[in-house]
Amino acid sequence: MPPLTIDDIPVAGKRVLMRVDFNVPLDDGGAITDDRRIRLAVPGIESVLRRGGRLVLMSHLGRPKADGVEPALSLRPVAQRLRELLSDTAVRFVAGDCTGAAAAAAVTALGDGEVVLLDNLRFEPGEKSGDPDFAARLAAFGDVYCNDAFGTAHRGDASMVAVPAAMGDRPKVAGLLLANEIRYLADVLEDPARPLVAVIGGAKVSDKLAALRNLKGLVDVILIGGAMAYTFLESLGAQVGSSLVEPALLDEARTILQGPGRTVSYYPFDHRCGRAISPGTPVEVFEEIPDGWMGLDIGPATADRFADMIAAARTVVWNGPMGVFEMPPFDAGSRRVAQAMAAATDDGAVTVVGGGDTSAAVERFGLAGRFSHVSTGGGASLRMLEGRRFESVDLLDEC
Numbered sequence: 001m002p003p004l005t006i007d008d009i010p011v012a013g014k015r016v017l018m019r020v021d022f023n024v025p026l027d028d029g030g031a032i033t034d035d036r037r038i039r040l041a042v043p044g045i046e047s048v049l050r051r052g053g054r055l056v057l058m059s060h061l062g063r064p065k066a067d068g069v070e071p072a073l074s075l076r077p078v079a080q081r082l083r084e085l086l087s088d089t090a091v092r093f094v095a096g097d098c099t100g101a102a103a104a105a106a107v108t109a110l111g112d113g114e115v116v117l118l119d120n121l122r123f124e125p126g127e128k129s130g131d132p133d134f135a136a137r138l139a140a141f142g143d144v145y146c147n148d149a150f151g152t153a154h155r156g157d158a159s160m161v162a163v164p165a166a167m168g169d170r171p172k173v174a175g176l177l178l179a180n181e182i183r184y185l186a187d188v189l190e191d192p193a194r195p196l197v198a199v200i201g202g203a204k205v206s207d208k209l210a211a212l213r214n215l216k217g218l219v220d221v222i223l224i225g226g227a228m229a230y231t232f233l234e235s236l237g238a239q240v241g242s243s244l245v246e247p248a249l250l251d252e253a254r255t256i257l258q259g260p261g262r263t264v265s266y267y268p269f270d271h272r273c274g275r276a277i278s279p280g281t282p283v284e285v286f287e288e289i290p291d292g293w294m295g296l297d298i299g300p301a302t303a304d305r306f307a308d309m310i311a312a313a314r315t316v317v318w319n320g321p322m323g324v325f326e327m328p329p330f331d332a333g334s335r336r337v338a339q340a341m342a343a344a345t346d347d348g349a350v351t352v353v354g355g356g357d358t359s360a361a362v363e364r365f366g367l368a369g370r371f372s373h374v375s376t377g378g379g380a381s382l383r384m385l386e387g388r389r390f391e392s393v394d395l396l397d398e399c
């Protein structure tokens with residue numbers, strides 16, 4: 001059963017304690033370089049404010065090193081961005097505090113339709129350790145608990161697990177972003193329109209083994225790209241030159257995608273290569289990669305074949321770039337996959353992009369708006385492809 005969402009319950013006059021994922025990238029000057037996670041939290045926030053609820057927002061940001069307040073990781077720039085996005089709303093920021101006297105006073109003073117943003121939860125060690133006392137202090141701030149932090153949904157931090165556990169009989173619901181992520185990432189694998197094609201790439205096979213194991217038998221086609229393809233290809237006896245290979249996984253790579261079942265796997269059969277992962281390296285396309293060359297992207301013929309398979313799909317899930325997309329011309333394979341998926345979306349296919357690097361790639365190509373869904377979670381979206389359940393979601397009330 002899917003979780004109840006914030007839209008399903010009355011919130012007028014109630015304090016809604018909402019866990020969001022405002023873990024956004026900051027530059028050296030502390031300015032936000034990508035505010036997508038904040039923007040996508042706005043519909044859930046507005047659902048509460050529009051109906052006269054009182055909102056207490058909480059999030060972590062980065063990885064504070066010491067216990068206590070680290071000004072460079074304060075949520076202050078997020079508060080500022082939120083004020084711009086919610087122009088008619090009072091947004092109070094509690095600098096340097098999340099469960100102390102200042103936070104409690106701000107929460108008590110909240111009026112209907114107003115927002116309090118607590119400072120970085122990880123300034124308190126109890127957040128990472130899942131401390132029940134810390135969780136109880138947070139839980140006391142809410143009549144309702146709402147989890148809208150998909151990017152953190154696979155973690156057992158206090159605000160994700162111990163806080164909803166401490167809420168007792170008070171309502172515990174999903175925010176609109178979390179509900180949407182679950183709908184796309186879980187439902188496409190549970191009851192997909194077929195053919196269902198999974199495009200899996202990225203740096204390491206070791207990161208994707210569990211996902212590949214889960215997808216094998218579930219999807220119709222797996223298209224393998226990225227550096228991880230070279231561990232597979234070497235295990236199958238191909239020449240991979242100096243490409244990145246994980247030797248410890250050669251045996252596993254040989255067997256994991258074989259065997260009975262509906263899934264057919266395709267590997268790259270030509271490769272855009274360089275002599276090193278550095279800008280200005282000479283570039284050549286090879287079918288068998290000579291010594292001294294590294295496969296840094298799927299080749300043009302492979303990209304054509306993958307694009308054809310994507311065009312024939314009714315559902316496509318993509319996690320992991322096809323090459324070193326940060327360094328042209330090794331972005332071409334990922335760009336081709338992204339374009340083919342965008343065209344498939346236009347033709348009515350369901351297309352889902354997950355993973356931090358993959359989302360960054362489609363953003364870079366200017367195609368982020370052309371898919372059914374682009375996930376806000378890297379680790380969390382990969383865990384969903386692994387078929388895992390999240391304790392933070394299981395704790396919520398069901399429909």
Ligand code: AMP
Nearest residue numbers: 202203204226227295296320323324357
């Ligand atoms: P992941 O985080 O596992 O999705 O991997 C993404 C990273 O893999 C990106 O930074 C890419 O530059 C890198 N990558 C993809 N393909 C290759 C390749 N063929 N050789 C080296 N690195 C690659």
